[in-house]
Amino acid sequence: MDKKKNISMAVIKRLPKYHRYLRELMENDIDRISSKELSEKIGFTASQIRQDLNNFGDFGQQGYGYNVKELYNEISAILGLTKIYKTVIIGAGNIGQAIANYTYFDKVGFSVQGMFDINPKIIGLKINDVEVLDIDFLDDFLRKDNIDIGIICVPKNSAQKVCDMLIRNKVKGIWNFAPVDLQIPEDAQIVVENVHLSESLLTLSCLMNDDIN
Structure with a gap:
């Protein structure tokens, strides 16, 4: 709109x-x-x-x-909830698994098509019926499946590389949980929403701080 x-x-x-x-x-x-x-x-x-x-x-x-x-x-x-968004989760640790298991997202049209990780102990597991694949397959998966949204749940030192891959494959949106500010090219046709959990927690701590109240 x-x-x-x-x-x-x-x-x-x-x-x-x-x-x-x-x-x-x-x-x-x-x-x-x-x-x-x-x-x-x-x-x-x-x-x-x-x-x-x-x-x-x-x-x-x-x-x-x-x-x-x-x-x-x-x-x-x-809010754009009259369509289905094909989504992938990159990083199948605690945050990635929590997102995959949150059934509300599927109800409002955010359909998890794949999960990816680098950890061999996690690869092959099924989280809410979605198999965790090796991150080496992510590039091909994005290219073939026309993914709309990439959810980044990897450590900060890997986040930019994942972001670049998502942009290269024309993903329309990124939901970023990595504690880093992603570098987005000016000509990239993509929307990024950052969720910095640590910043939110520190904001809470500041508001509770008697020294400023």
Whole structure:
């Protein structure tokens, strides 16, 4: 959606939270909800919710609120969840296995096609019915299977090499769990989302630090 290019990153990062809460409302058989009621559940102000959603269209009705299912479907479409993403996980250690075993991803369209590792003790194992293959086969696998997303769960000294391979094989997105900032060529047609677990933990530590509170 080209329109997303004009939407702030702050708004985009709030969309998954809307999606999660709306899914919970549907599971509890709630058909409609006002921005005020949604505000009380989600923690954003009612004004913020209306502003966020108005970026994508006119979803609510005055005096009625939002149709939960319709809004959920609209946000699913905005998030790109109306298609299947063919995904590979590179690095089948603890983080890679945890991602492979998280069945929610498959439910929303992120289908793990393969897992790869360098460790002979892991190669050949099946994680959630996906066999771990030798990383030497990754290049051919990417070339033949038109993979959309590569999930990097390797040590930082191997991450850039994996990243370069993903870019070379026209993967559209990288979800990076390696504790390193990847170098992406300016002309690369790829989106990268970094998940630095250590930085998140240190942020928590800072917020708990009495010296700054």
